[in-house]
Amino acid sequence: MPQLLVPIVVPAVAGGLCLLIPRRVRGVREAVSLIALAWTLVAAFRLFGQWPLSYVKDWGTLGDLTIQFDLMLTQFSAFIVVFVALFGFGVGLYSISWLSREHDGRRFYAFMLWTVAASIGAALANSLVILLLFWEALTAILYVYVNTGLKKLDASEGAAKSFVMLGLSDAALFIGVAMIWARFGTVSMDELSIFVGDGMTTWIYILLMVGAITKAGAMPFHTWIPAAAKGAPTPVMALLPAAIDKLLGIYLLARISLDLFSVGQGIMLLLMIIGAVTIIGAVLMALVQHDLKVLLSYHAVSQVGYMILGIGTGIPIAIAGGLFHMLNNAIYKSGLFLSAGSLEKQAGTTEIKNLGGLARAMPVTFIATAVFALSISGVPPLNGFVSKWMVYSGLVELGSRGVASYWIFLVAAFFGSALTLASFVKVLYSGFLGQLPSKLSHVREVPWAMQVPMIVLALLCVVFGVYAVFPLERFINPVVHGAVGTSASGGIELGIGSFSPSIATGLILLGLAVGFLLFLAAKMSKMRTGRVFIGGTRPPTNLDSMHVSGTGFYNTIRETRGLSGLFANAEQRVFDVYEIGGRIGNGIVQGIRMLHNGVLSTYLSWAVIGLGVVVFALLSTLLRQLVNMQ
Amino acid sequence: MASTLNMFIYFLIFPGLLFTAVVGLLTTWVDRKVSARVQWRVGPPWYQPFADILKLLGKEIVIPEGAKRTGFLLAPMAGLAAVTVVSMMLWLANMQGVGFVGDLIAVIYLLTIPSIGMIIGASASSNPLASVGASREMKLILAYELPFVIAIFTAVSKVSPMSLKLEAILEHQAANGVLLGHPSCIIAFIVAVLCMQAKLTYPPFDIPEAETELMDGTHMEYSGPILGVVKLTQAMMLFTLPVLFITLFWGGLQFTGWGLLYTIVKYVLIVTIAILIKNTNPRVRIDQAVRFFWGPVTVLAIIGIILALAGL
Numbered sequence: 001m002p003q004l005l006v007p008i009v010v011p012a013v014a015g016g017l018c019l020l021i022p023r024r025v026r027g028v029r030e031a032v033s034l035i036a037l038a039w040t041l042v043a044a045f046r047l048f049g050q051w052p053l054s055y056v057k058d059w060g061t062l063g064d065l066t067i068q069f070d071l072m073l074t075q076f077s078a079f080i081v082v083f084v085a086l087f088g089f090g091v092g093l094y095s096i097s098w099l100s101r102e103h104d105g106r107r108f109y110a111f112m113l114w115t116v117a118a119s120i121g122a123a124l125a126n127s128l129v130i131l132l133l134f135w136e137a138l139t140a141i142l143y144v145y146v147n148t149g150l151k152k153l154d155a156s157e158g159a160a161k162s163f164v165m166l167g168l169s170d171a172a173l174f175i176g177v178a179m180i181w182a183r184f185g186t187v188s189m190d191e192l193s194i195f196v197g198d199g200m201t202t203w204i205y206i207l208l209m210v211g212a213i214t215k216a217g218a219m220p221f222h223t224w225i226p227a228a229a230k231g232a233p234t235p236v237m238a239l240l241p242a243a244i245d246k247l248l249g250i251y252l253l254a255r256i257s258l259d260l261f262s263v264g265q266g267i268m269l270l271l272m273i274i275g276a277v278t279i280i281g282a283v284l285m286a287l288v289q290h291d292l293k294v295l296l297s298y299h300a301v302s303q304v305g306y307m308i309l310g311i312g313t314g315i316p317i318a319i320a321g322g323l324f325h326m327l328n329n330a331i332y333k334s335g336l337f338l339s340a341g342s343l344e345k346q347a348g349t350t351e352i353k354n355l356g357g358l359a360r361a362m363p364v365t366f367i368a369t370a371v372f373a374l375s376i377s378g379v380p381p382l383n384g385f386v387s388k389w390m391v392y393s394g395l396v397e398l399g400s401r402g403v404a405s406y407w408i409f410l411v412a413a414f415f416g417s418a419l420t421l422a423s424f425v426k427v428l429y430s431g432f433l434g435q436l437p438s439k440l441s442h443v444r445e446v447p448w449a450m451q452v453p454m455i456v457l458a459l460l461c462v463v464f465g466v467y468a469v470f471p472l473e474r475f476i477n478p479v480v481h482g483a484v485g486t487s488a489s490g491g492i493e494l495g496i497g498s499f500s501p502s503i504a505t506g507l508i509l510l511g512l513a514v515g516f517l518l519f520l521a522a523k524m525s526k527m528r529t530g531r532v533f534i535g536g537t538r539p540p541t542n543l544d545s546m547h548v549s550g551t552g553f554y555n556t557i558r559e560t561r562g563l564s565g566l567f568a569n570a571e572q573r574v575f576d577v578y579e580i581g582g583r584i585g586n587g588i589v590q591g592i593r594m595l596h597n598g599v600l601s602t603y604l605s606w607a608v609i610g611l612g613v614v615v616f617a618l619l620s621t622l623l624r625q626l627v628n629m630q
Numbered sequence: 631m632a633s634t635l636n637m638f639i640y641f642l643i644f645p646g647l648l649f650t651a652v653v654g655l656l657t658t659w660v661d662r663k664v665s666a667r668v669q670w671r672v673g674p675p676w677y678q679p680f681a682d683i684l685k686l687l688g689k690e691i692v693i694p695e696g697a698k699r700t701g702f703l704l705a706p707m708a709g710l711a712a713v714t715v716v717s718m719m720l721w722l723a724n725m726q727g728v729g730f731v732g733d734l735i736a737v738i739y740l741l742t743i744p745s746i747g748m749i750i751g752a753s754a755s756s757n758p759l760a761s762v763g764a765s766r767e768m769k770l771i772l773a774y775e776l777p778f779v780i781a782i783f784t785a786v787s788k789v790s791p792m793s794l795k796l797e798a799i800l801e802h803q804a805a806n807g808v809l810l811g812h813p814s815c816i817i818a819f820i821v822a823v824l825c826m827q828a829k830l831t832y833p834p835f836d837i838p839e840a841e842t843e844l845m846d847g848t849h850m851e852y853s854g855p856i857l858g859v860v861k862l863t864q865a866m867m868l869f870t871l872p873v874l875f876i877t878l879f880w881g882g883l884q885f886t887g888w889g890l891l892y893t894i895v896k897y898v899l900i901v902t903i904a905i906l907i908k909n910t911n912p913r914v915r916i917d918q919a920v921r922f923f924w925g926p927v928t929v930l931a932i933i934g935i936i937l938a939l940a941g942l
Contacts, residue, residue, distance in 0.1 A: 078751060167652055201883055288778070299838035351700065357696065357698075357756060359701065360633075366698075368703075374746075378739060379739065380732075380736060380743075385739060389735050392735050393735070395731075396783075396786060396792055396793075396794055397792075398794035399786075399787065399792055400791055404939045407783050407787065407935055407939070408781070410779075411776070411779055411780055411783070414738075414775070414779040415775060415779065418742075418771060418772055418775040419772065421746065421768075421771070422768050422772050425746075425749055425750075425753075425764070425768050428750065428753065429749075429753040432698070433698060433753035433754045434753055434761055435696065435756050435761075436696060473895050496793055496794055496795075497732075497734070497735065497795055498729055498732065498733055499731070499732035499736050500733075503637075503730075504715060504731050504732060504736070504740075506637075507637075507641055507711070507714070507718070508708070508711040508712060509711075510642075510711070511707070511710060511712075511714050511715070512704070512711055514642065515707035515710055515711070515859060516707070518687070518855065518859070519703075521687070526690035526691060526854065527690065527692075527693060528690060528691075528693070529693050529694070530692040530693070530694060530695070531694065531695055532694040532695060532696065532755075532757045532758075532851070533694070533757065533758065533850060534758065534759060535845055548758045548761040548762065553765045554765075554768075554769065556769055556917045557769060557772065557920065560920055560921060561921065562916065562923065587676075
């Protein structure tokens with residue numbers, strides 16, 4: 001088998017096998033899936049560095065169009081493939097312990113394997129038609145995959161919403177690809193180089209862009225992610241919207257914006273506006289959520305803003321930052337969903353008001369979650385800071401090139417980062433810190449198969465932050481033609497700014513060591529445990545009455561004048577394109593319905609009018625032909 | 631690039647931990663003395679802050695039941711480490727004209743770590759009043775962060791060519807005069823000083839600590855050496871923030887002849903403004919603070935940056 005096909009065929013076949021294994025037999029399908037995912041991961045790693053590698057096979061013709069099964073390994077797709085395979089394996093391992101008896105493991109693993117296969121196919125595709133095939137396969141798989149959730153009503157509602165929104169965006173992509181073929185006569189990505197000048201090319205670009213950013217989940221096409229989060233099994237969220245959909249959506253956006261098309265100022269500005277609005281809008285919604293999974297899903301939307309903003313600037317360091325952020329976000333957001341899944345599994349709920357104080361009971365989950373939460377909030381020296389810093393620097397460079405509006409985007413990005421921090425303070429507080437409700441006193445740490453993926457992802461967050469030069473040199477610089485300067489001592493030099501995460505880490509560790517020594521000097525033995533001090537009175541015997549839930553942490557923000565109306569509208573789904581589209585569609589249907597009043601004479605008159613129109617059309621054509629003949 | 635040994639010395643003694651701590655504590659003495667004079671008291675002798683810290687180091691630590699120990703003890707330490715790194719970055723840029731560790735964005739982010747540390751520490755204490763304090767501290771960060779960032783980038787916009795590097799901002803000012811000469815930067819400076827008040831949780835923005843209703847809120851369960859670390863971090867912030875503003879807006883620090891005296895005057899002036907605001911204003915509610923920073927202060931900051939981009 002050609003090397004390029006291995007990571008597609010292996011999981012696809014294993015997925016089929018999983019469906020064939022009888023439901024009663026336990027353990028076999030888990031083993032099959034893990035072996036297949038591990039094989040895929042190894043194959044992906046072996047592909048890395050072998051670019052350019054291609055595989056072309058004719059599939060026949062469709063009119064003038066020769067459909068070729070055309071795959072090509074580029075520097076960009078190689079690293080997407082590696083990380084898709086990595087997330088597939090991690091989430092697969094996690095799911096073994098996560099799935100309960102009520103879940104249908106057969107379908108769950110089959111869909112997981114097919115998701116991995118289709119994603120790798122989409123990343124490797126060189127022909128836009130093949131990309132489209134894999135892309136639509138992913139949409140279909142996601143629909144059935146979300147439906148495996150146990151809360152049937154939420155699951156099917158989320159699945160339907162995802163399917164409609166992604167399906168429509170796929171249709172946009174399809175029309176865009178068709179228009180490319182009609183106009184340029186080829187659908188090979190390596191042959192296309194389109195200058196966006198006229199209306200037609202602008203439309204093509206926008207159609208492809210809609211397909212890409214809906215997959216990634218940017219505003220205004222984001223609402224399927226929170227909807228899916230309500231009902232989907234948590235590992236599905238960790239695998240698809242958190243990780244793979246980000247990688248693929250931003251991959252496609254970057255490919256079309258940087259390789260396939262050369263776009264002008266207007267489109268760039270549009271991308272930057274989408275990015276900035278997404279950052280702020282989604283994070284404000286996240287701030288006031290009371291379900292952990294939905295809260296995380298809004299962050300899955302918000303973080304996309306940084307990537308689109310970075311790509312939209314057109315400044316190489318910001319593009320590099322946007323792509324690095326795509327990678328970092330996939331790592332910590334997938335990790336966060338795994339943490340939420342652990343809480344769900346052990347505490348039985350993701351409702352924030354019912355959680356609290358679990359840090360002692362679940363230390364590994366807590367530390368991993370803290371690392372993810374600090375990464376996504378951009379606390380130096382973790383990975384989220386480095387990529388955000390690169391995007392900021394790119395924006396300042398944009399300003400130095402005379403774009404005066406740069407500061408609006410910069411402030412939006414900065415402020416979004418503060419809001420993200422606030423939202424994750426709420427997560428850490430209400431999940432792990434704060435007071436332990438007595439109902440949760442039985443909770444224990446998750447089994448090792450769930451710990452390992454979280455630990456690995458948390459380590460990746462630390463390593464990609466402290467040794468950011470490693471992923472930057474390995475994965476990002478080849479794509480952006482070496483825009484990011486790196487030094488041997490681990491420093492990153494962007495021209496407009498510089499940062500040495502490794503030195504910063506060393507110094508912070510040194511500070512912590514000094515603090516620890518100070519403790520030792522001040523006699524650690526002089527430490528005792530006392531009752532909580534609540535102003536001099538005796539704490540109540542029922543400690544649950546002292547539980548301060550994180551739900552109302554930001555009610556002040558919600559009630560601030562100017563924002564309160566916005567929140568109220570957002571909760572009424574005024575900004576949801578799905579709802580808007582639904583309402584328009586419903587309006588049309590209601591209009592047509594009025595025609596169906598059950599009165600025979602009305603129907604007859606419609607039929608006669610219709611006949612008249614047909615006859616008139618036919619006659620007029622006939623007449624025109626007669627005139628032409630003479 | 632400094633050698634490892636140099637880096638140790640920079641970090642631990644000068645201009646890092648020891649130096650920042652000493653000057654910071656001396657500044658808190660100025661704070662206490664000026665406050666005392668405002669209130670017609672005599673005030674403590676200059677060594678009082680040092681005596682306080684030393685005494686705290688000798689006391690026992692009481693950890694509340696149900697607290698998450700590691701988070702509770704580690705979080706304030708991270709704040710201390712971060713503020714030390716920032717102080718070191720600012721001083722090395724001023725003294726040697728070299729960038730060290732990172733640029734202005736790294737400074738802004740590192741400066742939030744002490745607040746994050748306090749929030750995590752307070753949350754980990756499992757005290758309900760500290761929880762309320764943590765929530766308020768976070769909302770306060772949200773409130774001031776917006777105008778603060780705009781003010782900082784007003785200064786960056788005036789530097790030509792625009793740069794985020796501290797040493798480049800200083801070089802520009804050495805060649806073209808201080809940024810405070812521009813009206814836009816005067817506005818930005820005022821905004822920044824207002825935000826400093828909230829960053830230090832000084833009255834009228836001592837909302838997370840609110841002695842009367844939350845009994846020191848976020849600091850409530852801290853005692854002994856760990857409370858010493860918290861107080862020390864606050865003192866070091868009181869020193870670091872004015873140095874940041876002097877670096878950004880006011881030509882940086884000079885170390886020779888009259889320049890040294892001028893530097894001290896600039897520093898004492900900023901600190902005195904903070905102390906005077908602190909002593910003449912009662913505490914506001916958190917929603918008032920949010921509205922204040924997102925309303926008039928942000929509008930002021932936006933006027934500043936628009937003026938800056940218009941060339942003023």
